[in-house]
Amino acid sequence: MSSNLDALSRWVDSVASLTKPRRIEWCDGSDAENSRLLELMQETGDLISLNDSTHPDCYLHRSHPSDVARVEHLTFVCTPNREDAGPNNHWLSPEDGHARMDSLYDGCMRGRTMYVVPYCMGPIDSPLARCGVEITDSPYVVANMRIMTRMGAAALQRIEREGTFVKGLHSIGELDPDRRFIMHFPEELSIKSYGSGYGGNALLGKKCHALRIASWQARTEGWLAEHMLIVGIENPKGETHYIAAAFPSACGKTNLAMLIPPEAYREAGWKVWTVGDDICWMRPGADGRLYAINPEAGYFGVAPGTSSKTNPNALAMLHKDAIFTNVAITDDNQPWWEGLSEGSPAVDWQGRDYIKGNGPAAHPNSRFTVSARHCPSYTIRAEDPQGVPLSAIVFGGRRESLVPLVFEARDWAHGVLVGASMASETTAAATGAVGVVRRDPMAMKPFAGYNFADYFSHWLSFGDYGDKLPKVFHVNWFRKGADGKFMWPGFGDNLRVIEWMLKRVEGSADAMETPIGNVPRASDLNTDGLDIAPDALRQLLHVDQEGWRQEMAAVGEYLEGYGDRTPSRLMEEQRRIATRLG
Ligand code: OXD
Ligand code: MN
Numbered sequence: 403m404s405s406n407l408d409a410l411s412r413w414v415d416s417v418a419s420l421t422k423p424r425r426i427e428w429c430d431g432s433d434a435e436n437s438r439l440l441e442l443m444q445e446t447g448d449l450i451s452l453n454d455s456t457h458p459d460c461y462l463h464r465s466h467p468s469d470v471a472r473v474e475h476l477t478f479v480c481t482p483n484r485e486d487a488g489p490n491n492h493w494l495s496p497e498d499g500h501a502r503m504d505s506l507y508d509g510c511m512r513g514r515t516m517y518v519v520p521y522c523m524g525p526i527d528s529p530l531a532r533c534g535v536e537i538t539d540s541p542y543v544v545a546n547m548r549i550m551t552r553m554g555a556a557a558l559q560r561i562e563r564e565g566t567f568v569k570g571l572h573s574i575g576e577l578d579p580d581r582r583f584i585m586h587f588p589e590e591l592s593i594k595s596y597g598s599g600y601g602g603n604a605l606l607g608k609k610c611h612a613l614r615i616a617s618w619q620a621r622t623e624g625w626l627a628e629h630m631l632i633v634g635i636e637n638p639k640g641e642t643h644y645i646a647a648a649f650p651s652a653c654g655k656t657n658l659a660m661l662i663p664p665e666a667y668r669e670a671g672w673k674v675w676t677v678g679d680d681i682c683w684m685r686p687g688a689d690g691r692l693y694a695i696n697p698e699a700g701y702f703g704v705a706p707g708t709s710s711k712t713n714p715n716a717l718a719m720l721h722k723d724a725i726f727t728n729v730a731i732t733d734d735n736q737p738w739w740e741g742l743s744e745g746s747p748a749v750d751w752q753g754r755d756y757i758k759g760n761g762p763a764a765h766p767n768s769r770f771t772v773s774a775r776h777c778p779s780y781t782i783r784a785e786d787p788q789g790v791p792l793s794a795i796v797f798g799g800r801r802e803s804l805v806p807l808v809f810e811a812r813d814w815a816h817g818v819l820v821g822a823s824m825a826s827e828t829t830a831a832a833t834g835a836v837g838v839v840r841r842d843p844m845a846m847k848p849f850a851g852y853n854f855a856d857y858f859s860h861w862l863s864f865g866d867y868g869d870k871l872p873k874v875f876h877v878n879w880f881r882k883g884a885d886g887k888f889m890w891p892g893f894g895d896n897l898r899v900i901e902w903m904l905k906r907v908e909g910s911a912d913a914m915e916t917p918i919g920n921v922p923r924a925s926d927l928n929t930d931g932l933d934i935a936p937d938a939l940r941q942l943l944h945v946d947q948e949g950w951r952q953e954m955a956a957v958g959e960y961l962e963g964y965g966d967r968t969p970s971r972l973m974e975e976q977r978r979i980a981t982r983l984g
């Protein structure tokens with residue numbers, strides 16, 4: 403074994419002597435290995451095979467009913483200095499974090515197989531990609547990692563060449579909510595997760611590596627690791643602009659990444675290309691533009707609400723080689739969830755006969771895991787080692803009032819404030835109350851691996867790259883009218899808003915200057931064929947001066963909560979806008 407792999411095998415040995423597995427299996431990512439694991443999981447009941455004629459090679463996994471979402475209250479960033487983790491993270495010292503985890507790991511894999519899973523986040527030959535190794539005792543995690551990352555032999559070869567990799571140790575333990583922790587040691591590039599098999603807690607390449615650890619690495623290396631989709635919008639002239647967009651979990655990133663243009667746009671030649679639906683790593687190129695890769699190779703998407711109306715592309719990719727977690731099934735063994743127009747549930751997500759009034763059939767955070775290549779709007783640019791150049795960055799939250807459909811930041815620093823002041827109503831993607839408005843800067847509240855104040859400074863530092871940077875926008879698809887219904891049709895019609903943004907990028911669309919940024923007039927948006935009352939559109943584009951005065955005051959208080967570390971440039975932006983609001 404080469405000396406670079408020596409370090410890996412020493413770590414594997416030390417984990418094995420702590421966790422005491424029955425056997426160790428190094429995963430190569432091959433089809434044969436995958437088939438063997440799928441078979442094994444069907445024998446143990448971890449996977450249930452779905453209807454083979456409608457959903458070939460698709461499986462259902464039912465998790466422990468207490469283990470259905472990310473556990474933000476049990477997620478820690480362990481740095482020697484508490485301030486480095488910041489008030490946005492739960493903190494433990496590395497010594498205490500390791501001690502707590504290692505006592506849980508002691509003997510935890512007795513009788514189980516320990517899988518060693520080398521993986522690469524990003525195209526295998528990309529300079530922006532980074533590797534990791536996850537050790538896990540869950541074959542379900544291995545099968546999901548194989549879809550979500552470039553997993554196996556090629557990743558191991560890159561690790562052998564480079565020597566560095568993120569170390570992730572995961573055990574499902576007893577799935578006991580009182581013995582469940584997700585810990586990050588950014589200075590050691592390591593992760594320890596115990597007691598959960600749920601995606602965001604257990605597929606360590608995703609939130610733990612590609613966001614928390616990577617955001618830390620990105621700051622030290624001069625790039626950005628963000629909770630953003632990446633989508634290419636091709637106009638009728640055949641030009642494609644790439645956009646990265648940050649929305650909190652379960653706020654429509656997957657839908658926007660796979661948008662189907664309204665009919666008239668399709669006929670005119672507009673096309674949408676999906677690069678990624680959840681995570682974006684970006685760094686400046688030699689030309690001063692930001693280049694982005696999707697570090698993931700698959701989608702771990704929210705099933706409920708996915709339908710032939712809301713996201714036909716997603717539905718089309720869910721008919722083969724997909725793993726469903728906590729969905730319901732129909733009486734002919736097809737997956738089913740709320741919002742799906744076809745079929746009806748016979749068995750709910752917990753395996754009980756479905757009875758109306760007994761709660762939802764599918765868990766609200768039930769998921770699908772599927773390869774990105776199965777998406778009809780997949781683009782081979784997702785494999786481009788250099789990434790795609792970004793024309794726009796979009797921030798957005800779920801806000802039923804106040805926040806207009808879209809506005810544009812005046813410049814980069816204002817854009818950073820727009821991202822930093824994002825807020826959104828909470829969803830079922832994390833345990834806890836749903837529908838409560840909370841500040842979620844850049845949609846990174848659960849995922850920034852360091853102090854938000856330092857993170858804002860890092861974002862501001864990119865301003866030095868000048869006028870080739872993407873333009874920054876904020877959108878809100880979720881405004882509700884007095885009747886409690888959504889005012890904007892959303893989904894495919896969001897392309898109308900994107901068209902305006904891209905015209906702003908090209909300098910060919912108008913806007914009205916307001917204290918919060920540039921807002922289109924109704925006449926600046928293409929509303930041909932749109933089913934919306936003029937008054938609703940007027941309200942959607944209205945800037946409520948008094949409401950924003952209060953919002954900006956709240957933003958100021960929020961930013962001051964980070965103390966001396968809050969960059970003064972950000973506070974100046976906040977004051978500038980607050981002053982203009984009067
Ligand atoms: C996700 C999440 O799974 O954000 O992507 O929770
Ligand atoms: Mn996410």
